[in-house]
Amino acid sequence: MLRFLTQSIQVKLSAAFTAVTLVAAMVAGGVAFYDTYQETHKLQDDLLRQTAAHINPTVQPRQLKDSDNDARIFVQTPVTPRDKHYLNLPDGSGNGFYTLEHDGDPYRVYVDNTPQGRVVVLQENEYREEMAVRAAWSSALPLLVLVPVMLLLTVWIIRRTMQPVQSLSESVEARQDNDLAQLDTQHIPSEISGFVAAINRLLARTDAAMRQQQRFIADAAHEMRTPMTALSVQADRLAEQDLPADAREKLYKLQQGIHRNKRLLEQMLSLARVQAPEAFCQQTEISMQALFRRVLEELLPLAEQKNQDIGMVSEQDVRFVADETAVYTLVKTLADNAVRYTPPGSRIDLAADETAGYIRIRVEDNGTGISALERARVCEPFYRILGTEQEGTGLGLSIASGIAARYGGRLELADSPNFEHGLLVSVWLAKLLPKGKQ
Numbered sequence: 001m002l003r004f005l006t007q008s009i010q011v012k013l014s015a016a017f018t019a020v021t022l023v024a025a026m027v028a029g030g031v032a033f034y035d036t037y038q039e040t041h042k043l044q045d046d047l048l049r050q051t052a053a054h055i056n057p058t059v060q061p062r063q064l065k066d067s068d069n070d071a072r073i074f075v076q077t078p079v080t081p082r083d084k085h086y087l088n089l090p091d092g093s094g095n096g097f098y099t100l101e102h103d104g105d106p107y108r109v110y111v112d113n114t115p116q117g118r119v120v121v122l123q124e125n126e127y128r129e130e131m132a133v134r135a136a137w138s139s140a141l142p143l144l145v146l147v148p149v150m151l152l153l154t155v156w157i158i159r160r161t162m163q164p165v166q167s168l169s170e171s172v173e174a175r176q177d178n179d180l181a182q183l184d185t186q187h188i189p190s191e192i193s194g195f196v197a198a199i200n201r202l203l204a205r206t207d208a209a210m211r212q213q214q215r216f217i218a219d220a221a222h223e224m225r226t227p228m229t230a231l232s233v234q235a236d237r238l239a240e241q242d243l244p245a246d247a248r249e250k251l252y253k254l255q256q257g258i259h260r261n262k263r264l265l266e267q268m269l270s271l272a273r274v275q276a277p278e279a280f281c282q283q284t285e286i287s288m289q290a291l292f293r294r295v296l297e298e299l300l301p302l303a304e305q306k307n308q309d310i311g312m313v314s315e316q317d318v319r320f321v322a323d324e325t326a327v328y329t330l331v332k333t334l335a336d337n338a339v340r341y342t343p344p345g346s347r348i349d350l351a352a353d354e355t356a357g358y359i360r361i362r363v364e365d366n367g368t369g370i371s372a373l374e375r376a377r378v379c380e381p382f383y384r385i386l387g388t389e390q391e392g393t394g395l396g397l398s399i400a401s402g403i404a405a406r407y408g409g410r411l412e413l414a415d416s417p418n419f420e421h422g423l424l425v426s427v428w429l430a431k432l433l434p435k436g437k438q
Contacts (some may be wrong), residue, residue, distance in 0.1 A: 283321050286320060296335075306344040308345065409429040
């Protein structure tokens, strides 16, 4: 309950508006009291002085020089000469209050018929109107000031309260695709805490389902390796026998099928390892020149069969900290794809360079390339471009893209800038600090 009160936007806005309204009311009341008190005090003093000046009806009435013209009182007594009358009332006017006009100005008049004669006391209405307008402004001005204050306060409170939500949104936006960690619920407004909790439960269920799927793929691929190896051994032994030509041809096709399935199982295991949350835990310093040499040694026999020129073109030995097995799998996968999917006699170049925050690995060839329409889908698991004669699993680029994503990087496909035609595969990997400096 305490957390709801401290994190609720509704409670914060209500408390802030109440506090601001009370302060504004107190300030407005104080200002109105002070202004009204001063004006009333001044008016009363002025009226007292004027009353004293007119108190003796037998003496010619006089006006005080320091009296406020808007608040001055005019008195007509029986002894006031006719030419000094400010207003000429018709004879027979009874006692009471009247509102009359003189020279376009309204006057408030009080008539008192006494035995000694008529006494007329009058005052301009302008002062009363000014007092009413002043009182209206005194009441409205604090409200007018309160409106922008309320607006600024609302924006400030909402922005301050929603700052954790904004930070959470930015962190989710920066997450990798396979990051299903729970969202931080600290300092989240109470109004959306239930929504965030529901999202966390959904993430937990999704993570459990993905882990189950990954375990199934890994277990299935692992279990299939043993019988496939046994079949391969049996096929190799059978090939050593003296077989008729048609049987040997069928055996060759069987061996090719076994080889394809073994490769599929290996890539499925690689994909499962890449997607596993505990992957890439062994961080060591890697030399890209040494890693390229390892990849070339393994792929050189296949490249020689197709008379392909494959080699390193970068002179700089880029060094960085990462999981060597993962980076090796990445480079080997991209280079193996280039060897398999480029025609005989092609050229394949491997290179690596670095920027302030990233390592860039490039595999470039002068083959047929990949069309711009296909580039958006070739990284999907098991997707293969129609019309290619080379047999494959459709997992290579998906594995490479997954490794790049796990290192906060990306994989990009583009036309080769150094050849008339071909493909350039660029992979950016975010740099890691060596152990002890993280």
